Amino acid sequence: MPYSYARIDHNPLCHETELVVNDLKKLAQQVGLLLLGKHRHVASILAAKNRKIPSSTDVMIDRAQKQLSVTTDIERWKRDGWLFQMMTWISVRLEQPGINLISQAPHTNPAQHGIDGLAIVLTSANTIKALIIAEDKYTEKPRSTIKEKVWPEFKLFEKGEFDSQLVTQTTMLLGHLDDDEIDRIIENDIYKTSNRIYRVGITPIAVHSSAKLKKKLFKGYDKCVKGPDLVRRQSLTFSQPNIRKWMDDFSSEIFDFLETQRP
Numbered sequence: 001m002p003y004s005y006a007r008i009d010h011n012p013l014c015h016e017t018e019l020v021v022n023d024l025k026k027l028a029q030q031v032g033l034l035l036l037g038k039h040r041h042v043a044s045i046l047a048a049k050n051r052k053i054p055s056s057t058d059v060m061i062d063r064a065q066k067q068l069s070v071t072t073d074i075e076r077w078k079r080d081g082w083l084f085q086m087m088t089w090i091s092v093r094l095e096q097p098g099i100n101l102i103s104q105a106p107h108t109n110p111a112q113h114g115i116d117g118l119a120i121v122l123t124s125a126n127t128i129k130a131l132i133i134a135e136d137k138y139t140e141k142p143r144s145t146i147k148e149k150v151w152p153e154f155k156l157f158e159k160g161e162f163d164s165q166l167v168t169q170t171t172m173l174l175g176h177l178d179d180d181e182i183d184r185i186i187e188n189d190i191y192k193t194s195n196r197i198y199r200v201g202i203t204p205i206a207v208h209s210s211a212k213l214k215k216k217l218f219k220g221y222d223k224c225v226k227g228p229d230l231v232r233r234q235s236l237t238f239s240q241p242n243i244r245k246w247m248d249d250f251s252s253e254i255f256d257f258l259e260t261q262r263p
Contacts, residue, residue: 001094002027010215013222014233019091027087028253034086035064035254036261039105046093053261061258067110068251068258077138078110080247083254084138085116088201088236092119092132100124102173103132115162117199118169126181128189131166133157136201136236138243142208143217150200155224158193166190198225199234203243 006018021027033042036056044051070076089106096119103119117134135153139145156162170190171182189195200218208214214237221233240246 002030003091003094005095008211008214009230010211010218011230012228013215013230014218014235015230016211016214016218016235016237017091017095019087019236019238024250024253025257027090028250028257030090031083031086031250032064032254032257032261034089034106035067035258036060037108039089042090043093043103046090055263056261058262061262064258065255068255075110076244076247079251080244081136081138082107082110082112083247083250084201084203084238085136087238088134088136089117091236092117092134092199096121104169104173115165115169116201118166118173120170120173126177126185128170128185128192128195130197131170131190131195132197132199132234134199134201134236138203138247140203140205140243142202142204146200146202146217147220150202151220151224154198154200157196157198158225160191160193163191194227194229194232196225197232197234199236201236201238204237204239206241209239 002021002023004020004022006020008016008018010016030042030045033053038054041051041053068079070079086106089103092103093101100122101119102122104115104117107114115133116136117132119132120128121130121132123129135150137145137150167186167190171186174182174185202217204214204217208217218235225233
């Protein structure tokens with residue numbers, strides 16, 4: 001696996017999973033395939049299933065490499081956030097082994113609007129066990145970003161403001177089920193906030209180096225996602241001394257991998 005994890009319960013506030021990259025080249029290969037639209041292939045790799053990599057065209061590879069190459073801060077921020085979403089997409093699948101998980105494909109462009117990450121955990125009876133809603137922020141200002149951008153979004157989800165969007169995207173993900181099963185899921189499962197697991201992906205800075213200080217980073221989580229169930233309030237943290245340099249180096253690894261995929 002490209003990752004290892006440390007898990008911390010910030011009881012009663014939230015549950016944290018700290019992500020550490022162990023194999024940068026393997027991760028670059030997987031993210032590179034996601035950039036080429038091969039999310040189903042990557043899902044198979046993560047499930048330890050051997051599949052031949054489908055071919056890509058030079059145009060696809062050129063476009064992906066162009067998207068990795070940035071010249072302004074705004075371009076860099078958009079690229080970095082986009083790649084971080086792909087990293088967390090991979091992580092969700094690795095964190096949930098041996099279950100029936102169906103996840104939304106990663107965004108196809110930087111700064112694309114919509115839910116950053118959506119995944120469904122199905123029971124053996126094809127009911128929803130959990131609906132995972134993720135917001136991922138790759139930023140040097142983690143606390144203010146969480147407070148001003150993530151908590152308001154989660155509050156709106158809890159109030160049902162985005163239920164129509166959840167119905168649309170969930171039913172698309174469950175297209176392999178028959179109409180009656182999907183109708184039952186909409187009626188019985190999608191609107192249940194108790195089924196929803198929220199996850200904020202964030203990049204702590206040096207002042208949040210200890211578990212105690214990182215807990216302060218998530219202050220207010222229990223105010224926007226209420227209730228005693230700690231599992232509903234999740235966080236994924238990825239710490240680096242310099243997140244921009246790390247992503248520049250990672251982008252170079254992805255760029256080189258993409259070159260190997262030319263026909």
